[in-house]
Amino acid sequence: MNTPNDLLYAKSHEWLRLEKDGATVGITDHAQSALSDVVFVELPKTGRKVKAGEVVATVESVKAASDIYAPVAGEITAVNAALPNDPGMINREPYGQGWLFRIQPEQPNPTGLLSASDYTATLTR
Amino acid sequence: MSAPISESPLASCHAALGARMIPFAGWNLPVEYTGLLAEHKATRQAAGLFDISHMGQIRVRGSGALAALESLLANDPAKLQDGEGHYSFLTNEKGGVLDDLYVYRLGSEDFLLVVNASRHREDLQTLIQAGHPNVKFLGEPGESAGLALQGPKSERILSRLLPEGTILPAKNHLIQTKIQGMTAWVARTGYTGEDGFEIFSDTESGTKIWNAILEAGKTDGLLPCGLGSRDSLRLESGFPLHGQDLSPEITPLEAGLGFFVDLSRPRPFPGRAQLEKAKKEGVSRSSIGLVGQPNQPPPRHGYPVFSGGKQIGVVTSGVPSPTLGHGIALALVTTPAPGCGQDLEFEVRGRRIPAKVSPRRFLSKK
Numbered sequence: 335m336n337t338p339n340d341l342l343y344a345k346s347h348e349w350l351r352l353e354k355d356g357a358t359v360g361i362t363d364h365a366q367s368a369l370s371d372v373v374f375v376e377l378p379k380t381g382r383k384v385k386a387g388e389v390v391a392t393v394e395s396v397k398a399a400s401d402i403y404a405p406v407a408g409e410i411t412a413v414n415a416a417l418p419n420d421p422g423m424i425n426r427e428p429y430g431q432g433w434l435f436r437i438q439p440e441q442p443n444p445t446g447l448l449s450a451s452d453y454t455a456t457l458t459r
Numbered sequence: 460m461s462a463p464i465s466e467s468p469l470a471s472c473h474a475a476l477g478a479r480m481i482p483f484a485g486w487n488l489p490v491e492y493t494g495l496l497a498e499h500k501a502t503r504q505a506a507g508l509f510d511i512s513h514m515g516q517i518r519v520r521g522s523g524a525l526a527a528l529e530s531l532l533a534n535d536p537a538k539l540q541d542g543e544g545h546y547s548f549l550t551n552e553k554g555g556v557l558d559d560l561y562v563y564r565l566g567s568e569d570f571l572l573v574v575n576a577s578r579h580r581e582d583l584q585t586l587i588q589a590g591h592p593n594v595k596f597l598g599e600p601g602e603s604a605g606l607a608l609q610g611p612k613s614e615r616i617l618s619r620l621l622p623e624g625t626i627l628p629a630k631n632h633l634i635q636t637k638i639q640g641m642t643a644w645v646a647r648t649g650y651t652g653e654d655g656f657e658i659f660s661d662t663e664s665g666t667k668i669w670n671a672i673l674e675a676g677k678t679d680g681l682l683p684c685g686l687g688s689r690d691s692l693r694l695e696s697g698f699p700l701h702g703q704d705l706s707p708e709i710t711p712l713e714a715g716l717g718f719f720v721d722l723s724r725p726r727p728f729p730g731r732a733q734l735e736k737a738k739k740e741g742v743s744r745s746s747i748g749l750v751g752q753p754n755q756p757p758p759r760h761g762y763p764v765f766s767g768g769k770q771i772g773v774v775t776s777g778v779p780s781p782t783l784g785h786g787i788a789l790a791l792v793t794t795p796a797p798g799c800g801q802d803l804e805f806e807v808r809g810r811r812i813p814a815k816v817s818p819r820r821f822l823s824k825k
Contacts, residue, residue, distance in 0.1 A: 370479075370687070371496040373779045374756055376808075392756070392808065396495050396691050396779055399759060418754055 335457065336363040338429055342444065343453035344405040346387075349429065350447060352439075356411055360433040361393065361402065361424065364457055369395045372421040377413040377435055384408065384437070386446065391434055393424065402434060406444040412436040467512045468604045468662035472669050476683055483686055484577035485600075486513040491685040498688035499781040502651055505680035506610035508672055509689055515579030516603045516659055517586070519570040523593030528570060530728055531589055532562060533711060535721040539564040543632050544646060546719050548711050549574075549582060554730030554737065555707040556714070558582050559699065561648060563633050571644065571659070573605070575701045604665020608672055609655030609684075609692075616676040617645070617656055620668075627656075638664075639671045650689065652696025652822060691778050694787060697748065697819035703760055704746065704775040704789050712737050713791065715746045715819060745796040746775070748819040749803065751786030756807040758788035758814065765804040765811060766797055774805060780821060786814070787821045 341349040347365035351358045366372065374394040384390050384404040391402035413435045417423060424432040448456070465486045467473065473480065478489035489510065491498060501507050519528060528536040534547035544563035548556050558578040563571040574582045579600050586596045608617055614627060620638045621627075628634045633646035641664035649655040660668060673683060690700070699705045699714055711720050712734060722735055751758055758777035763770050772792030780787045788805070797803060797816050804811040 370491055371494055373496075373781075374754075376756060394757060394779065396499075396781060397490070397687050399756070 335367065335454070336429070337450045337454050339450045341429070341450065342405070342447040343450065344403065344447055345453075345456055346403045348402060348405045350405045350444070352444075356436050356438045357406070357408075358433050358436050359405060360428055362453070363428050366425045366428045366432070369393060369400060370397065370425075371395055372424045375417045375421045375424070375434070377417065378410045380410050380412055382410045384410065393421075404437065405447060406437065406439045406441070408437040408439040410435055411438050465513075465601050467510055468601070468665050469510045469512055469669055472666060473510065478683070478685060481686070484513060484575070486576060488513060489683070489685040491687045492683045495685070495687040495691065496781050498682050498684040499691050501680055501682040502610045502653060502684060502688060502692055503782060504611070506608060506612040506616055506655075506676050507651070507682055507684035507688065508669065508676065509607040509609065509684050510669070511605040511607050511657065512603070512662075512665060513576035513600075514605050515572075515574040515576060515582065515600060516598045516605065517572040517574060517579075517583060518597045519572060519586075519594060520568060520597065521594040522568055523591050524568050524570055527586070527589065527591035527594040528562065529724075529726045530591070531586065533720045533728055533734070534562075535724045536562055536564065536570065537724070538721070541566055542628065542634060544648060545631060548719065549585060550711075550728065550730040550734070551707050552729050552733070553707075554710040554712070554733040556701065556705040556709060556711060557585060557707055559701050559705050561646075563644075563646060565644070573657070573659070576600070577702060602662070604660050604662045604668075606658040606665065606669055606672070607649055607651075607655065608658065609649045609651040610653045610681075612676070612679045612681070613653070613655040616672060616679055616681060619675045620671050638668050641667055643668060650698055651692040652698070652820075653692075691781055694776050694778050694789070695780050695782055695822050697789070697821060699789070700776055704791075709791065710734060710737060710742070713742045713744045713746060741794065743794055744772070744791050745794050746789055746791050746819065747796050748817040748821060749774070749777075749786075749788040749790050749805065749814045750783075750817040750821065751788075751812060751814050753785045755786065755812050757786030758790075758805045758807070758812075762805045762807060764790045764792055765806065766801075771797075771803075782822060787817075788814070789819060
């Protein structure tokens, strides 16, 4: 499984990339692999204010629907508009073109998230 | 209550193929190998090979075998010829479905029942406790192997492994033959809506037959397939799953499967009177097909179904159809059930999503 070192991770298998003007969120390689072929994505509305751990999106494979949680509190500033027409992007590029949404975190230094190595450790337990 | 997890006799094959395993009905089984969509497509266009060793194989033997089955099963096994099988139900006194199964007549005093993994032990108990004379019910979980080779290229692939001149059985029939020298029962049945075969053997032969078929089908695009595609394939063809679309609380008539209940014969079976009454007076619930739209969330098991803002039932099985590209579902609704083409809604995460009533066989027959 690919788990880039420059990202932060939630135990619920979302990743967060902190950027100058906010943060980008997606699901991990492990999560996309466990879901298998994603066929439907429901994304939040931009402008929505969310709490950490709140359900903000849903990713569905043929097998099941999986809730996606906000890794941090903040405001949704953008969603990946290409995903509804090509949800398989999440499987092909979970850390790239398969990103889900951008968020403006309430706290500049989010807490409660894991490093790549700590996240990887949760997968092997 | 957690029972120990059983391993399929083909476990080593699944491990060698790198399958993703999940627990299912007390078994550790492959849910996918290459990927659900690829496996689904391979079965529709070429062929798929499924491990169905978890399905219970119950052998019914003795001079009282036919009489016992006649008084326990909803379809009439007396109609079967040697080498023929049909779909049937083990019903309770209310006419509810204890299990849906296939019964094959191997000989005049020898039948094979293929039952759901989740019901295998209960079925054995029900059959034995009925107390019929001169009959034995044999076959515990894990004692035999079962494979399903499904898809338009199944016949071509299987033929390569059979003795020269073997005549394959017609639909709903079976033969005993040798597959690369290993004895097996080969039935022309399945759970995908495609042409294909179900192959029943001892556990040791099962592994060898699995590997032989995988090898023989390579050039034809055959893929090993898991439970994931097994479920999406069966639902596209409108086949019910026990525990969802059928249960001890749901009768075959409610599930739209009255065709497989024979009320014309003299002998009683459990729930017969209730089913006759329901047939005369009509059922209060009925199973319908639902189709969603592309780019809308798919219907899934348990979602409520609405007509004109009023809840009329619930989705019993639902999936985004890989072949059709939109959601499909079976739903149990109150009668009078809405007719084909009528607009309904189902509820997903607090939102109402439009759907239309459809025939329960979602893919048109080939």
